Amino acid sequence: MKTNKxxxxxxVFIIVIGLFIIPQTRQPIQIWLNKGLAQFSPRTIAPTNRDILTNYNWYLKDNQDHKFNFKTMKGKIVLVNFWATWCPPCIAEMPSLEKLYNAYKDKIEFVxxxxxxxxxxxxxxxxKNYSFKVFQPVSQYPDTFDVSSIPRTFLIDTxxxxVIDKTGAANWNSKTxxxxxxxxLEAKD
Known part of the structure; x- marks a missing residue:
């Protein structure tokens, strides 16, 4: 009986490993696993430990090649998300980012x-029927971001x-x- 188990x-182990090796099944499995991790809300950073973005000198362009100067974000609440279409954790957290974007797009800035x-x-x-705009960097992002892996998301106050610096998938539409x-937003007014 033990040998059968x-x-x-x-x-089962060989099948699971095989599914990870086969390119057509690898990404869907990774996305599914990351969706489990993306159920957790990112943590806020204690006020005394928060880095401050002092250099807003960063140029980007949108899908129509319109230039965008990040300096226009100074003094605003901004959520910056670094991601890629091939990145399973990025794909896993995108539905929550889309929901947050739809709820707050008129109140805060999303980059x-x-x-x-x-x-x-x-x-x-x-x-995926996502409605947010995506930018491509034209110049180097500010040093404060220090992005070495994706997804990497920052919530910046005015x-x-x-306020939040999260690497990896998270639930961005969480109550927290x-x-x-x-x-x-209340502190801003």
């Missing part, structure tokens, strides 16, 4: 950033304090994030 465990080709970004947004944004 061991054989069954070994067979979604990807290094990918415009056609890839446009196809992804259309396929004074440039980084909404309460944090609402508190920033």
């Amino acid at each position: 061991s054989k069954l465990k070994n067979i 979604f950033v990807s290094n990918e080709e415009k056609a890839n970004i446009a196809h992804f947004l259309k396929e 004074k440039g304090h980084i 994030v909404r309460q944090t944004i609402d508190a920033l």
Whole structure:
């Protein structure tokens, strides 16, 4: 009886490893696993530990090649998300970012950033029915961001304090994030 259980465990293990090796099944499995991780809300940084964004000198362009100067974000509440269409954790958290964007697009600024080709970004947004605008960097982002892996998301208050700095998938439409944004909006008024 023990050998049958061991054989069954070994067979299941080999199937799972095989699914990760096959390119067509790897990404969907990774996205599914990351969706589990994306159920957790990102944490806010204690006020005494928050970095301050002092350099807003950063140029980007949108899908129509319109230039965008990040300096226009100074003094505003901004959510900056670095992501890619091929990144499973990015894909996993995108539905929550879309919901947050739809709820707060008239109250705070959203800057979604990807290094990918415009056609890839446009196809992804259309396929997933996402409504937010994506920018491509034209110049180096401010040093405060220090992006070494994606997804990487920052929530910045009106004074440039980084209130949330999250690497990896998260639930951006959570009660915690909404309460944090609402508190920033109240402090702004």
